[in-house]
Amino acid sequence: MRDELYQQTILEHNRNPRNFKKIDGATHVAEGYNPLCGDHLWVYVKVNPNGIIAEAAFEGSGCAISKASASMMTVSLKGKSVEEANVLFEEFHQLVKGELKPDVQANHLEKLTVFSGIWQYPARVKCASLGWHTMHGALEKAKTVSTE
Amino acid sequence: MPVPRHGGVILIGDQFEAYMSTFDVHRYRSEFPNLKINVHGKPLVYLDNAATTLKPRCVIDAVNAYYVTGVSNVHRGVHFLSEQATAAFEYSRQVVRQFLHARRVEEIIFTKGATESLNLLAYSYGRHFLKKGDEIIISYMEHHSNIVPWQMLAQEIGVVLKVIPINDKGEIIFDEYLKLLSDKTKIVSVVWVSNSLGTVNPVKAIIDAAHKQGAVAIIDASQAVTHTSINVQELDCDFLVFSGHKVLGPTGVGVLFGKEKYLEVMPPYQGGGDMIKSVTFKETTYNALPYKFEAGTPPIAEVIGLRSALEFLQTVSWDIMEEYKHELLEYGTKALLSVEGVRIIGTAKDKTSIISFVVDGIHPHDLGTLVDQEGVAIRTGHHCTQPVMEFFKIPATARASLALYNTKEELDTLVKAINRAKEVFNA
Numbered sequence: 240m241r242d243e244l245y246q247q248t249i250l251e252h253n254r255n256p257r258n259f260k261k262i263d264g265a266t267h268v269a270e271g272y273n274p275l276c277g278d279h280l281w282v283y284v285k286v287n288p289n290g291i292i293a294e295a296a297f298e299g300s301g302c303a304i305s306k307a308s309a310s311m312m313t314v315s316l317k318g319k320s321v322e323e324a325n326v327l328f329e330e331f332h333q334l335v336k337g338e339l340k341p342d343v344q345a346n347h348l349e350k351l352t353v354f355s356g357i358w359q360y361p362a363r364v365k366c367a368s369l370g371w372h373t374m375h376g377a378l379e380k381a382k383t384v385s386t387e
Numbered sequence: 388m389p390v391p392r393h394g395g396v397i398l399i400g401d402q403f404e405a406y407m408s409t410f411d412v413h414r415y416r417s418e419f420p421n422l423k424i425n426v427h428g429k430p431l432v433y434l435d436n437a438a439t440t441l442k443p444r445c446v447i448d449a450v451n452a453y454y455v456t457g458v459s460n461v462h463r464g465v466h467f468l469s470e471q472a473t474a475a476f477e478y479s480r481q482v483v484r485q486f487l488h489a490r491r492v493e494e495i496i497f498t499k500g501a502t503e504s505l506n507l508l509a510y511s512y513g514r515h516f517l518k519k520g521d522e523i524i525i526s527y528m529e530h531h532s533n534i535v536p537w538q539m540l541a542q543e544i545g546v547v548l549k550v551i552p553i554n555d556k557g558e559i560i561f562d563e564y565l566k567l568l569s570d571k572t573k574i575v576s577v578v579w580v581s582n583s584l585g586t587v588n589p590v591k592a593i594i595d596a597a598h599k600q601g602a603v604a605i606i607d608a609s610q611a612v613t614h615t616s617i618n619v620q621e622l623d624c625d626f627l628v629f630s631g632h633k634v635l636g637p638t639g640v641g642v643l644f645g646k647e648k649y650l651e652v653m654p655p656y657q658g659g660g661d662m663i664k665s666v667t668f669k670e671t672t673y674n675a676l677p678y679k680f681e682a683g684t685p686p687i688a689e690v691i692g693l694r695s696a697l698e699f700l701q702t703v704s705w706d707i708m709e710e711y712k713h714e715l716l717e718y719g720t721k722a723l724l725s726v727e728g729v730r731i732i733g734t735a736k737d738k739t740s741i742i743s744f745v746v747d748g749i750h751p752h753d754l755g756t757l758v759d760q761e762g763v764a765i766r767t768g769h770h771c772t773q774p775v776m777e778f779f780k781i782p783a784t785a786r787a788s789l790a791l792y793n794t795k796e797e798l799d800t801l802v803k804a805i806n807r808a809k810e811v812f813n814a
Binding site for chain 2: 241244245250253254274275276277278279300301302303304360362363366
């Protein structure tokens, strides 16, 4: 039997997504789209001059998994440095692919480990990682911009 | 055809007549071994037939027999196995010809699926006979495989793609189609039955109107092929395509029917073995129909399996099967609508047993995962018809598509599973 995918935390974030808005004055913005299920969202990140994420938000439409994942992501990014955000992105990516076992491997995922069973639902991994890929894209793009 | 029995008694006379005029779904179910599996501990309820159908035992046996005792390439060797495989392969072509009521076997080309058939047409017919400014008409409800090849052609040679609009029931607006037709129209390519809406299009009228303008008519019969008997001569379509795996056959084989007069003048699609008469470094002479379009070793086992699938369907009375599936469609539609928050997408007057729907408060993808937990296989997503989703302003739908082996009890299981999903979501 597979682990239950729709845990209460996920259902709750789906019903009441946090930071579900556009940020005026966001320093980094990207659009993410999963053509398989039509999930479509925008991620906004506001990074302070000292490299700390002051705020992260998202809007758009998608399934419960993509929405809850993006919602929980915005909560966990707040107050982190861009480097820490990138570490978290890598760890989350490994988690949803089943390559990181949070109970035995050190990580910074905290509440995000609620997605630890999703690798058992291969068709849904992309749903969980959409927001994260979009956030990563937003930060990467900005990097390119800042080096010009 | 199995001898009609009822509880071990051979039926005769009136009993036989009565038995034959009712649809005994359990007799057919027993022919599909895949129906016997459990999914997550629950009996499989397979409602994803528009994506691909399950395969009857005779198809599996036919494919298996080729690999166990009949392996050989076709059209090549003089040895026993090669002659046997060639005969079986070419006999399949006869069966397909009969199934489509085509005039000649030369008009039946084996491809790897409907998608390849359509790409072949865009390449060999479109590229050769169309020029810049010519127009191709498709409909709003086409599968991506009947959109993208024409778009690629448009980019390459500057033909113009026109799209027949649909109404909010998911029906083609026929008057708008007539308005799009002009002497610039060279190809009309439409789907007979929509895979995402279930709509049955008035293909005969569409073909006749295309011909009046001197355009050729292509019919995508991928879904129609399990829902209606096909007579290409009566339809008078110039080309018709379908995939074997949607009609109880194996994957990897499809059919292109084309009128001989067009196939004769079309250049080959791919070059290689089998499609040639002679090759020198100076010049190659192409083989005759249908081989001109069958370069390389074909999907031999799959072609042989397709024949078994079509023969299996020939043992079923289409009228009685369609009546049964309509009953299922009506039952399923009613049962789904009895669930609060369910909306059916695609409510055409003429519709086959494909039910697309959305549930308030539950994204189709979540619904798909949750009903899967109950053993129910439905398709969720845009079904390779993104323009249709855009038209109805939805990202995706859930879709239950029914085959001859589905039952009302299975539709009840689907409804129960949806209700359970609603509980999880508090929707």
